[in-house]
Amino acid sequence: MEPDAEVPRRGRPRGGPRLTREKVLEAALTLVDRGGTEALSMRSLAAELGVDAMSLYNHVANKDAVLDGVAELFLGRIGQPEPTGDWRADVRALAAAFRHAAAQHPRAAPLVLTRQLESFKGLVGTESALGLLHAAGFPPEEAVHALRAVLAFLVGTLLREVSSGPTFSGQNLGGLEERRAELENSGFPHVARAAPHLAACNHEAEFDFGMDLLVAALEQRARARRSTATSAERRTRPPR
Amino acid sequence: MEPDAEVPRRGRPRGGPRLTREKVLEAALTLVDRGGTEALSMRSLAAELGVDAMSLYNHVANKDAVLDGVAELFLGRIGQPEPTGDWRADVRALAAAFRHAAAQHPRAAPLVLTRQLESFKGLVGTESALGLLHAAGFPPEEAVHALRAVLAFLVGTLLREVSSGPTFSGQNLGGLEERRAELENSGFPHVARAAPHLAACNHEAEFDFGMDLLVAALEQRARARRSTATSAERRTRPPR
DNA sequence: ACCTGAACACCGTTCAAGT
DNA sequence: ACCTGAACACCGTTCAAGT
Numbered sequence: 001m002e003p004d005a006e007v008p009r010r011g012r013p014r015g016g017p018r019l020t021r022e023k024v025l026e027a028a029l030t031l032v033d034r035g036g037t038e039a040l041s042m043r044s045l046a047a048e049l050g051v052d053a054m055s056l057y058n059h060v061a062n063k064d065a066v067l068d069g070v071a072e073l074f075l076g077r078i079g080q081p082e083p084t085g086d087w088r089a090d091v092r093a094l095a096a097a098f099r100h101a102a103a104q105h106p107r108a109a110p111l112v113l114t115r116q117l118e119s120f121k122g123l124v125g126t127e128s129a130l131g132l133l134h135a136a137g138f139p140p141e142e143a144v145h146a147l148r149a150v151l152a153f154l155v156g157t158l159l160r161e162v163s164s165g166p167t168f169s170g171q172n173l174g175g176l177e178e179r180r181a182e183l184e185n186s187g188f189p190h191v192a193r194a195a196p197h198l199a200a201c202n203h204e205a206e207f208d209f210g211m212d213l214l215v216a217a218l219e220q221r222a223r224a225r226r227s228t229a230t231s232a233e234r235r236t237r238p239p240r
Numbered sequence: 241m242e243p244d245a246e247v248p249r250r251g252r253p254r255g256g257p258r259l260t261r262e263k264v265l266e267a268a269l270t271l272v273d274r275g276g277t278e279a280l281s282m283r284s285l286a287a288e289l290g291v292d293a294m295s296l297y298n299h300v301a302n303k304d305a306v307l308d309g310v311a312e313l314f315l316g317r318i319g320q321p322e323p324t325g326d327w328r329a330d331v332r333a334l335a336a337a338f339r340h341a342a343a344q345h346p347r348a349a350p351l352v353l354t355r356q357l358e359s360f361k362g363l364v365g366t367e368s369a370l371g372l373l374h375a376a377g378f379p380p381e382e383a384v385h386a387l388r389a390v391l392a393f394l395v396g397t398l399l400r401e402v403s404s405g406p407t408f409s410g411q412n413l414g415g416l417e418e419r420r421a422e423l424e425n426s427g428f429p430h431v432a433r434a435a436p437h438l439a440a441c442n443h444e445a446e447f448d449f450g451m452d453l454l455v456a457a458l459e460q461r462a463r464a465r466r467s468t469a470t471s472a473e474r475r476t477r478p479p480r
Numbered sequence: 481a482c483c484t485g486a487a488c489a490c491c492g493t494t495c496a497a498g499t
Numbered sequence: 500a501c502c503t504g505a506a507c508a509c510c511g512t513t514c515a516a517g518t
Binding site: 110113114115116118120123124126127130131134140141143144145146148149151152153154155156157159160163164179183186188189190191193194197198201205206209210213214216217218220221 | 350353354355356358360363364366367370371374380381383384385386388389391392393394395396397399400403404419423426428429430431433434437438441445446449450453454456457458460461
């Protein structure tokens with residue numbers, strides 16, 4: 001029989017390292033996709049890679065670094081949509097790309113949404129967003145404020161969306177009737193009147209509504225900024 | 241010597257239960273306030289209460305129920321501001337009350353922001369918000385959309401705010417210069433130009449900016465709704 | 481009814497030892 | 500240089516036993 005066919009090797013491998021940081025993080029993402037963050041332990045991750053738990057520490061500092069790495073992996077998978085020239089459509093597309101990535105990794109998404117990363121990876125999206133807002137007429141400082149407002153909304157909606165569990169045809173229907181009845185009998189008049197709408201949640205509709213709101217507000221602001229800029233110009237530099 | 245002076249009693253206590261669900265959750269909030277969620281274990285919680293870990297299970301189902309309970313405790317501490325009659329100011333005040341509660345329990349806030357609770361406690365805020373949006377002229381369905389948009393923004397900003405660590409005079413100044421330099425040398429032109437604004441974050445200013453944006457958008461929408469409603473009325477019921 | 485202690489099946493991480 | 504196994508100090512939770 002062959003000397004080292006299937007038996008687990010120990011010590012330094014002959015043909016280069018079996019593990020790399022990349023492979024470790026990739027496996028971690030797989031594990032989180034499959035069973036959520038709670039299914040990821042250094043031991044389960046090692047098992048997934050067919051390796052002893054301690055071997056991981058040659059490639060990542062600790063478990064927290066693994067979680068950061070998974071979040072970065074996620075960030076890297078956010079597609080960068082081609083700009084159309086209409087900044088309103090492009091801001092929407094950027095947000096939609098984020099949402100799409102979250103939909104593909106619903107159980108990993110909270111890692112990106114919850115931790116604040118000092119990641120270089122995040123900067124490409126930031127650059128795109130600032131470029132669009134610059135095109136819309138916002139100076140850098142206001143563009144940063146606008147970016148943060150949209151991002152905050154995104155974090156909030158996506159967190160709700162991904163943590164509302166598996167959905168049935170876009171809507172969460174589990175126990176809808178019970179929830180509606182409970183809201184109707186809550187004793188709160190406005191809650192009772194809105195019960196059918198509070199009991200269900202169409203995530204895509206909520207996402208669109210919020211983005212509509214934000215884009216409309218930004219547009220209004222951009223317009224106001226343009227008109228005051230022109231009138232200021234008119235004042236200082238009257239038409240000849 | 242006295243028979244049961246300082247020795248830990250065992251078995252059923254004589255003077256009613258030493259533990260209640262309330263006391264357990266209160267202690268849990270204290271622990272989280274002090275050392276964050278990671279400082280809360282069933283064992284540390286029991287120690288805080290001077291009790292065996294297993295005693296807790298007589299009052300809460302498991303650790304998850306404790307975390308839910310702490311979140312509810314937090315919800316109950318959100319002050320309900322007195323309405324002024326101006327729905328825009330009142331929506332802002334409601335959001336500010338939420339933010340204020342988060343500022344008082346920065347390490348417990350993620351529990352409310354991250355978990356979706358089916359809590360009755362949350363309904364009082366919902367009722368207030370829907371009432372204000374009703375006064376602004378929104379029908380129930382649109383009011384729910386608006387509420388969810390504002391809530392999403394709130395979750396996102398507050399999550400950023402509370403997880404950005406301890407602050408120095410309202411701003412996070414740790415390593416500001418390093419961050420700015422890194423952003424300036426990132427190779428991304430818009431990022432570089434906005435570096436000073438990206439490196440720092442005045443949470444209150446961001447909060448105000450976002451709320452301004454949302455309230456302005458809601459106002460615009462309410463106005464549009466009123467004018468189409470009146471013109472529709474004019475068409476079907478012309479003035480005599 | 482309520483509290484307890486031992487026990488079970490897990491964790492993340494350190495450290496000395498292997499090759 | 501990279502992987503390993505035992506060991507340490509923790510977890511959450513079950514269960515039988517106490518009063």
